[in-house]
Amino acid sequence: MTPMTNPSTVLSAIDQHHIDQRRYPHGVAFMDGQYLPMSEAKISVLDWGLLHSDATYDTVHVWNGRFFRLDLHLDRFLAGVERLRMKLPYDREKIASILKQCVALSGHKSAYVEMICTRGSSPTFSRDPRQAENRFIAFAVPYGSVANDEQLERGLHVAISETVRIPPNSVDPTIKNYHWLDLVKGLFDAYDKGAETALILDTNGHVAEGPGFNVFLVKDGWLRTPAFGVLPGITRRTVLDLCAEIGLAATAADINRDDLKKADEVFITSTAGGIMPVTRIDDTTISKGQVGSITRRLTDLYWQKHADPAWSTAIIYP
Amino acid sequence: MTPMTNPSTVLSAIDQHHIDQRRYPHGVAFMDGQYLPMSEAKISVLDWGLLHSDATYDTVHVWNGRFFRLDLHLDRFLAGVERLRMKLPYDREKIASILKQCVALSGHKSAYVEMICTRGSSPTFSRDPRQAENRFIAFAVPYGSVANDEQLERGLHVAISETVRIPPNSVDPTIKNYHWLDLVKGLFDAYDKGAETALILDTNGHVAEGPGFNVFLVKDGWLRTPAFGVLPGITRRTVLDLCAEIGLAATAADINRDDLKKADEVFITSTAGGIMPVTRIDDTTISKGQVGSITRRLTDLYWQKHADPAWSTAIIYP
Numbered sequence: 001m002t003p004m005t006n007p008s009t010v011l012s013a014i015d016q017h018h019i020d021q022r023r024y025p026h027g028v029a030f031m032d033g034q035y036l037p038m039s040e041a042k043i044s045v046l047d048w049g050l051l052h053s054d055a056t057y058d059t060v061h062v063w064n065g066r067f068f069r070l071d072l073h074l075d076r077f078l079a080g081v082e083r084l085r086m087k088l089p090y091d092r093e094k095i096a097s098i099l100k101q102c103v104a105l106s107g108h109k110s111a112y113v114e115m116i117c118t119r120g121s122s123p124t125f126s127r128d129p130r131q132a133e134n135r136f137i138a139f140a141v142p143y144g145s146v147a148n149d150e151q152l153e154r155g156l157h158v159a160i161s162e163t164v165r166i167p168p169n170s171v172d173p174t175i176k177n178y179h180w181l182d183l184v185k186g187l188f189d190a191y192d193k194g195a196e197t198a199l200i201l202d203t204n205g206h207v208a209e210g211p212g213f214n215v216f217l218v219k220d221g222w223l224r225t226p227a228f229g230v231l232p233g234i235t236r237r238t239v240l241d242l243c244a245e246i247g248l249a250a251t252a253a254d255i256n257r258d259d260l261k262k263a264d265e266v267f268i269t270s271t272a273g274g275i276m277p278v279t280r281i282d283d284t285t286i287s288k289g290q291v292g293s294i295t296r297r298l299t300d301l302y303w304q305k306h307a308d309p310a311w312s313t314a315i316i317y318p
Numbered sequence: 319m320t321p322m323t324n325p326s327t328v329l330s331a332i333d334q335h336h337i338d339q340r341r342y343p344h345g346v347a348f349m350d351g352q353y354l355p356m357s358e359a360k361i362s363v364l365d366w367g368l369l370h371s372d373a374t375y376d377t378v379h380v381w382n383g384r385f386f387r388l389d390l391h392l393d394r395f396l397a398g399v400e401r402l403r404m405k406l407p408y409d410r411e412k413i414a415s416i417l418k419q420c421v422a423l424s425g426h427k428s429a430y431v432e433m434i435c436t437r438g439s440s441p442t443f444s445r446d447p448r449q450a451e452n453r454f455i456a457f458a459v460p461y462g463s464v465a466n467d468e469q470l471e472r473g474l475h476v477a478i479s480e481t482v483r484i485p486p487n488s489v490d491p492t493i494k495n496y497h498w499l500d501l502v503k504g505l506f507d508a509y510d511k512g513a514e515t516a517l518i519l520d521t522n523g524h525v526a527e528g529p530g531f532n533v534f535l536v537k538d539g540w541l542r543t544p545a546f547g548v549l550p551g552i553t554r555r556t557v558l559d560l561c562a563e564i565g566l567a568a569t570a571a572d573i574n575r576d577d578l579k580k581a582d583e584v585f586i587t588s589t590a591g592g593i594m595p596v597t598r599i600d601d602t603t604i605s606k607g608q609v610g611s612i613t614r615r616l617t618d619l620y621w622q623k624h625a626d627p628a629w630s631t632a633i634i635y636p
Binding site: 011012013014015016017018019020021022023024025028029031032034035036037038039040041042043044045046049050051052053054055057084085101104105112116119121123124125127129130133137139141142144146162163164165166167169170171175177178179180181182183184185187188191203211212272318 | 329330331332333334335336337338339340341342343346347349350352353354355356357358359360361362363364367368369370371372373375402403419422423430434437439441442443445447448451455457459460462464480481482483484485487488489493495496497498499500501502503505506509521529530590636
């Protein structure tokens with residue numbers, strides 16, 4: 001190194017535009033009144049949605065050109081926005097219209113559709129959340145699932161992590177939120193054990209939920225899903241609704257690790273994948289390693305409902 | 319509305335570029351090898367740093383053209399990146415150089431400087447964090463403080479919220495993270511009570527910390543700051559170091575609400591503002607509503623250290 005090139009005295013130039021070499025999935029986003037390709041859907045690094053995870057969101061899916069239970073997702077999203085004391089410039093009807101446009105413009109017949117409200121930011125970078133201009137974003141990308149086709153066929157291998165889900169007296173789980181480091185930790189714990197995904201615990205040591213899904217067990221014909229400290233998932237609710245419809249007993253109550261390992265059947269539920277079988281928990285094989293009959297029956301019924309106008313909404317494509 | 323303008327059948331156009339009307343503070347950011355104005359520093363809405371708050375960060379400040387304790391901030395940031403199993407394309411020396419360039423290019427003699435590592439994303443929007451390409455961002459904006467000049471003079475009014483800080487068995491607080499909805503809830507609780515900022519509790523009901531700061535009390539010449547479930551703040555550590563230097567007794571141990579209200583002095587510590595006096599907690603006046611003598615002595619010493627080469631690093635401006 002010569003004295004002339006001492007790196008601490010050589011100043012770089014400021015570029016006027018960011019050049020982004022990354023690739024993004026095909027889809028359409030909505031921001032600030034514009035519909036945009038996914039590569040343009042970006043928020044400032046100063047948005048409190050990033051810097052404080054001060055945001056709520058919801059995801060709804062489209063299957064065969066129809067939203068599934070859109071109203072329930074809108075209900076949950078709008079309730080979350082209000083409880084975080086954020087304000088949107090759009091009403092419920094306009095948001096529904098934006099989501100439909102994103103999907104229609106994307107052309108995706110099966111889509112994963114997300115609506116987001118972040119705290120946003122203020123021009124002065126004020127730390128007072130009341131001074132921030134809230135931000136709304138929506139996007140539609142191809143449908144994705146927690147479980148791939150092979151896993152749906154043979155059942156997922158799940159490991160139970162010692163990590164504890166963020167408790168309700170810290171962050172209200174009924175406000176759908178991005179506080180996921182506990183779930184990500186659980187996921188890495190599961191990978192370390194050779195499993196494919198994770199369940200983590202509630203503050204009392206019971207099984208809570210996994211990264212993006214709720215869990216159910218079936219024992220002697222009864223279904224059970226955790227009640228405490230979990231996201232009230234729409235797919236979870238859908239399973240409870242389907243059970244009521246076909247006369248299966250189902251309750252929301254504590255589940256401990258042994259309950260799960262001694263269950264006749266176990267499955268997980270998520271907007272990203274629907275009802276997905278679990279056939280191994282840690283080193284215990286569930287349901288003889290086969291997808292159980294009640295899991296299969298509910299899964300079939302779940303997908304049938306996607307064509308039912310009482311449960312789904314058609315999208316009009318160009 | 320005529321049949322021809324039925325909104326559900328009129329499709330919007332897709333714009334190729336996002337038009338951002340928002341204003342941002344003056345500063346310089348670094349992303350993907352480029353130095354950019356703050357208005358260009360944006361991340362994809364698909365980055366898991368937003369969608370899962372799967373990120374770590376650190377903030378260091380510049381005062382009178384000098385970084386304060388940059389090495390300690392780099393230590394904590396790099397440890398967090400490793401513990402979240404993320405990988406950066408830059409080593410410690412390069413990151414320090416990037417931070418210096420951001421500040422020098424911004425021209426700010428007093429700056430708030432943030433380095434961020436997010437999980438990033440994958441082109442397929444895979445849910446597996448191992449497949450994501452991690453993202454590094456740094457930026458320098460004008461220095462900001464938790465307390466404004468008036469509050470620094472007369473002391474802050476703080477309310478204690480019943481909200482519980484996310485516990486360590488959920489999210490490791492030694493990995494500096496953006497899981498702030500508990501702190502934001504505490505802040506709104508404080509605003510509702512007419513206070514200016516908040517303290518929230520740990521899982522045992524002791525006082526933990528506030529939005530972006532640690533807390534200290536002084537009683538009979540002894541200093542105490544919470545030990546459990548709090549961010550190990552660099553300014554907190556600096557206060558402990560200064561106490562050692564001038565022979566003040568200081569310990570990290572539980573503090574309950576009454577301890578705080580019966581203290582001789584109370585102050586908070588943050589990179590955003592340094593050592594800041596508290597003269598009111600809920601309805602209790604502390605230190606006769608005046609900034610206490612030990613608080614003042616430590617504050618003076620804290621700012622003196624900013625010119626000391628053992629504690630600070632000069633930035634070479636163009």
